[in-house]
Amino acid sequence: MNFGRGPSVVLNVGGTRYSFSREVLKDFPLRRVGRLHGCLSEQDVLEVCDDYDRERNEYFFDRHSEAFGFIMLYVRHGHLRFVPHMCELSFYNEMIYWGLEGSHLDYCCQRRLDDRMSETCTYYAAEEPNGGPEGKGRRAPGAEGRKWLERMRRTFEEPTSSVAAQVLATVSILFVIVSMVVLCASTLPEWRAPENRSVEEQSRYTAESVREPSGIIEAICIGWFTAECIVRFIVSKNKCEFVRRPLNIIDLLAITPYYISVLMTVFTGENSQLQRAGVTLRVLRMMRIFWVIKLARHFIGLQTLGLTLKRCYREMVMLLVFICVAMAIFSALSQLLENGLDLGTKNKDYASIPAACWWVIISMTTVGYGDMCPITVPGRILGGICVVSGIVLLALPITFIYHSFVQCYHELKFRSARYSRSLSAEFLN
Numbered sequence: 001m002n003f004g005r006g007p008s009v010v011l012n013v014g015g016t017r018y019s020f021s022r023e024v025l026k027d028f029p030l031r032r033v034g035r036l037h038g039c040l041s042e043q044d045v046l047e048v049c050d051d052y053d054r055e056r057n058e059y060f061f062d063r064h065s066e067a068f069g070f071i072m073l074y075v076r077h078g079h080l081r082f083v084p085h086m087c088e089l090s091f092y093n094e095m096i097y098w099g100l101e102g103s104h105l106d107y108c109c110q111r112r113l114d115d116r117m118s119e120t121c122t123y124y125a126a127e128e129p130n131g132g133p134e135g136k137g138r139r140a141p142g143a144e145g146r147k148w149l150e151r152m153r154r155t156f157e158e159p160t161s162s163v164a165a166q167v168l169a170t171v172s173i174l175f176v177i178v179s180m181v182v183l184c185a186s187t188l189p190e191w192r193a194p195e196n197r198s199v200e201e202q203s204r205y206t207a208e209s210v211r212e213p214s215g216i217i218e219a220i221c222i223g224w225f226t227a228e229c230i231v232r233f234i235v236s237k238n239k240c241e242f243v244r245r246p247l248n249i250i251d252l253l254a255i256t257p258y259y260i261s262v263l264m265t266v267f268t269g270e271n272s273q274l275q276r277a278g279v280t281l282r283v284l285r286m287m288r289i290f291w292v293i294k295l296a297r298h299f300i301g302l303q304t305l306g307l308t309l310k311r312c313y314r315e316m317v318m319l320l321v322f323i324c325v326a327m328a329i330f331s332a333l334s335q336l337l338e339n340g341l342d343l344g345t346k347n348k349d350y351a352s353i354p355a356a357c358w359w360v361i362i363s364m365t366t367v368g369y370g371d372m373c374p375i376t377v378p379g380r381i382l383g384g385i386c387v388v389s390g391i392v393l394l395a396l397p398i399t400f401i402y403h404s405f406v407q408c409y410h411e412l413k414f415r416s417a418r419y420s421r422s423l424s425a426e427f428l429n
């Protein structure tokens with residue numbers, strides 16, 4: 001060190017003092033502390049720390065003392081973990097300040113940090129620019145336009161952010177309900193009678209169905225959903241991120257089949273290809289069921305379910321692995337005991353291992369349709385073991401999923417309450 005006097009230096013971090021020799025600072029693992037070794041003047045020192053006491057040769061850092069204590073444990077022992085009862089993001093900020101990265105954390109803490117950052121980036125919007133009282137008096141050029149876009153974005157993305165957003169969400173929910181009622185009614189026998197007509201009558205009916213009340217209602221709903229999707233795309237900040245969002249992909253899957261079916265009807269006309277296209281059209285129309293998922297934008301319960309599945313995908317994969325392994329074992333054993341051995345009685349339902357897999361999955365999930373069951377004594381014993389093991393395997397990851405569900409629900413409730421406060425302020429204004 002080219003500045004200061006004395007054989008040692010003192011680091012004061014949030015009131016906790018640490019004493020080091022000058023030579024130790026030269027190769028110190030923390031980059032910010034190591035920069036003190038090359039300081040030539042007091043001005044250089046104040047660029048690294050918050051204050052300097054010349055008499056004591058003490059360098060003061062206004063940082064979290066307990067977090068620095070855990071960072072010093074990493075310096076001494078090589079293991080870096082989060083401080084108990086401290087926000088992961090706050091500790092990560094302390095790490096960045098001292099010159100560490102997320103890769104220095106132990107694996108379990110890296111996973112917690114990744115999950116926390118993913119939640120924050122996905123579900124918490126940034127605060128409005130120029131929102132404080134200081135920004136009202138002086139606004140940058142174009143601030144009015146950006147504020148209007150941000151207001152439009154919140155109106156379409158956050159149903160509780162304003163009165164207009166609540167009205168828009170209510171209208172969108174009504175359109176979803178109406179479209180679902182029309183979809184369910186279209187499967188009634190009275191509505192499906194025209195499907196038994198000839199090809200010419202079928203094509204004529206398809207062309208005229210658009211002019212019927214159900215076709216008009218469907219076209220109006222599709223028009224609303226299309227306009228809503230286009231406006232939300234226009235006011236979005238990042239167009240690529242908008243396209244990658246799961247709910248936006250579901251919107252496209254719900255809207256696109258209608259236009260494809262209309263184009264297929266227009267281009268096929270009375271051609272014989274319509275007979276082959278009939279199944280495709282019915283499949284495309286049935287994809288309108290994805291409109292129900294649009295309700296996730298307006299109900300915390302559905303949002304909680306989606307967020308829980310996203311965070312617990314490792315547990316869900318683990319559960320599927322458990323089931324697949326058990327299904328492979330029990331299906332092979334049941335096929336051997338019921339059909340593979342020459343015991344005088346052969347159960348034809350267990351003629352193959354794939355056929356036995358169906359019995360295993362309905363037994364492990366305790367559904368038990370009764371369409372197939374073992375008839376030999378060893379097979380029934382195996383069935384009992386299969387049922388008990390299914391209950392145990394399915395119950396193992398439930399605790400993790402439950403705790404994640406509760407945490408997601410509280411986070412989304414807090415987020416909704418935050419926007420509700422802004423809605424209350426709008427009513428007061």
